[in-house]
Amino acid sequence: MPKTRIMAFTWSTLKNLFSKPATKNYPAEPIKYPERSRGHIEIDIEDCISCSMCARSCPTGAITVDRKELTWAINRFDCLACGYCVIKCPKKCLHLVPGYQTPEGEKKEVSFKRPAPAPKPAAAPSAAPKAAGSASAAGKATLNGDIVTMANGKTMDLSKFPAEKKAEILKKLGLDAAPAPKAEAEGKATLEGDIVRLPNGKTMDLSKLPEANREKVLQKLGLK
Amino acid sequence: MSAKFTPKETIRVIEKDGLLREVMAMKSRGMRLSQACASYKDGKYELSYSFSDDETLDYETLRVVCDLADRIPSIHDFYSCASFYENEMRELFGVKIELIEPDYHNKLYRIKAETPFLPEDAKAEQKKQEQEISLSGADSDLDLAQAAADEKLASGKKEEK
């Protein structure tokens, strides 16, 4: 038979009556969130490459990426702060930081625009001598298909340069042998069933893309 | 150190007609009905009835693979708690389980869509199979018993009013 007491809670009640309240005086006192608190997503927009991995992985569809307009938009009211986009981003430009979205009258999107990537002809002349310079300073470079691996470990994708610039770079690096023309001959992408083989050697599986995107990709590569 | 258990976890496929006999065997061994669920795979239903032994924590699952229009008897005679599971299977997947007690008549989850977990092409296939069966005129015992149960329910409601 367990003990029975009357007013067993009195001592705790009196203690609570004369000690400071358990609640915090928010919003008069600002809240200090712990370091790991998951509040909202922030983006380093300069590093974004508009690959849309984050938009595809978001469970609620709060992120919209527009490749043409170079924008990245998030609807903060739909975002759950789960952190899946942060894991999936290949450039690691998304961060989950403390601080919750304050309540407002209606949902809205917050949009960021990234700077346009520099046009290719302007980039090639500055990159090629720099690359050639570093290679000659550090040792010999090697060529594998369209990828040049410098002696310092850095890689350069030759398919991004126009043909004459490619020949110039290879000559400077001392790699102007048979591989260069081979790269030029392989300038077109090929389609094998659902697999697209790109000139730089990479492959892409079209069955993983939604229907609408498949058409766009084939048109861009000149395979349709 | 706390007791170590090495439970056996098995999945056994049985025939639809042997379901009641197997469940009776489970009941006589003192197993507790743990869960019952349905799944749709490759044009057939896969029903899983799982039983757990509270002494040794063994876990046995009976698997019934049946066609879309097959009629499955309810096991509430042996396990009265099975009614929720069977109502759910019928409402979400459209499995034809009969003589459930109490019968919620597809209103357990109050969903607007009918059998939402079953894909559209499977629904069409199920209708086709049902038509074939009714055309062949096979009125099973379950059918008559279900009709009797429905009538009793209707007359009971009238009495209360």
Added chain:
Amino acid sequence: MEEREKKRSVVPFGPQHPVLPEPIHLDLVLEDEKVVDVIPSIGFIHRGLEDLVKKRDFNEYVYVAERTCGICSFGHGLGYVEAVEKCMNVEVPIRAKYLRTIWSEMSRIHSHLLWAGLMADAFGFENLFYQCWRLREKNLDLVEMTTGGRLIYSVNKVGGVLKDITPDMQKVILNNLSELEAELRDVYKTFMTDYSVQERTRGVGVLTKEQVHDLGCCGPYARASGVARDIRQLGYEAYGELDFEPVVSNDGDNYARCDVRLREVFQSIDLIRQAIAKIPNGELSVPVKGNPDGEAFIRIEQPRGEAIYYVEGNGTKFLNRFRLRTPTFANIPGMCETMKGCSYADIPLLVVTIDPCISCTER
């Protein structure tokens, strides 16, 4: 003298009721003030989450599975991830297992303290209700410090865990748990010895061991009637290396259920201490390649009882079926049985003693 035929009336209870944390509807058939029959009906928050496996790939679905319920959220994420790992034969590193165990026990503490508060509120003892929830805040602060969220942890992934508990954090956890334990002793004493609490809970809603077995009840609800079984004894995650016994009581009434759940909080604090003392160094997760193919059943001891997770994969990145059977689903028949023959005023208490988590039940 003729015996007057007793008139029966049907009174609806719920879905909105001050004592219910989540909506459930009961049709109570009353004869004067005594309940004769109960017809439960659910379905107010069915969201069809099990069907979402066809639209969210198996890695992303963890975030959906976690959000089935706010109180048992870590358990659902853990059960789903374990089922997929068993299907794909992935072996999780040992440190990740210990971390999952620690978070699982923290989830249990928070859930039982929440229940204790609701129980106190159900019989009108609001002061005790606030005290229990104030202790729960201490626990939630620890959870937020380690995972980033108070209720939804988002720390599980297929193959391991995403975050670590550093040695500094472990010290803070041990300190705070000691404070929590000291204050909890007052609350436990009040629950068990106060006269008004005993009047409302002793001898009410009795279920015998045989009834519990027939009705398929599980968890603390069954352990309060003498069934000495706890699914943690299976040894999943790191439980095989920790030392504990199931907390059992033999009375089978509401008082016994309060006793079992509060003693389980003390047991959880002890388990966390054991786990922190034994936790080995190692990786947090392993990379997972390929897609799930096959099926797996997993059983987990949630705060409310035995939860079963069934996963069926078909070789693509979308699963074919995910089934989650929650403990409340199994305890509802038991609840209806306790109500037959009781007085109408005891109904709110009897509903709260099964620790109803209807959003898990309906998914």
